[in-house]
Amino acid sequence: MTPGVRPLIAGNWKMHGTLASVRELAEGVAAGTAPGADLLVCPAFVHLSPVAAALQGKAVALGAQDCHANPKGAHTGDVSAPMLADLGASFVILGHSERRADHGETDAEVRAKAEAGLASKLTPVVCVGESEAQRLAGEAEEVVAGQLTGSLPDGFAAAGGVVAYEPVWAIGTGRTPTEEDIAAMHARIRAELEKRFGQAGSTLRILYGGSVKPGNAKAILALPHVDGALVGGASLVAADFLAIAAAA
Ligand code: PEP
16 A cells, blocks of 8 residues: 555446446445445446436446547447536546457547546556566566556646556466565556656555455555555455455
């Protein structure tokens, strides 16, 4: 953790759930308590409204998993940042490795989307992370530094933007980097944020993501500059998600 920074535990529900199951999941999360962390859940676009209703008056923020770079227009199938804000979202995950892989999203596109999010007062959660081949080649830190340079817009720090370090090879695999490797990468990300944004970069939240579970959360969240977690699979079970939050 970074001293003085309140952790954020974010659930990425990806393309999972039915109307009934996401309502139940949201209600389960909202019924819990997490005195030591802020909570955020990010359902699929079509589930934003029912989840917003389930979270009404609760201390759980709502986020989306992507947005278009333009506020409106002829973009069939896409969803704009103003639409997300209108539904009650206050965060938007951007540049997740699944978006980068499935939709070929580039750093420049992620940056444009983050700018769109900021224009609608959404806090961007910008994801970065190396592939396994890049880590084995000793390139992980340089890859992530390059993604940060390319993906973060200038207004990122002033808006309290969030960075999520998610090694691609750790997502959904049950594998995690060593604690030393997580700490080293988070220290590098902190240094990059301070170089780019000055003092404001020293308190931005840097989340770790990739196979975070109740059993490993405490050790990971105790590492320096790990200011929370972006959780995929384990966020689909309210008790597991809350157990991770309790470890913060
Ligand atoms: C993710 O996709 O953001 C993620 C971290 O997934 P998981 O926790 O399942 O590895």
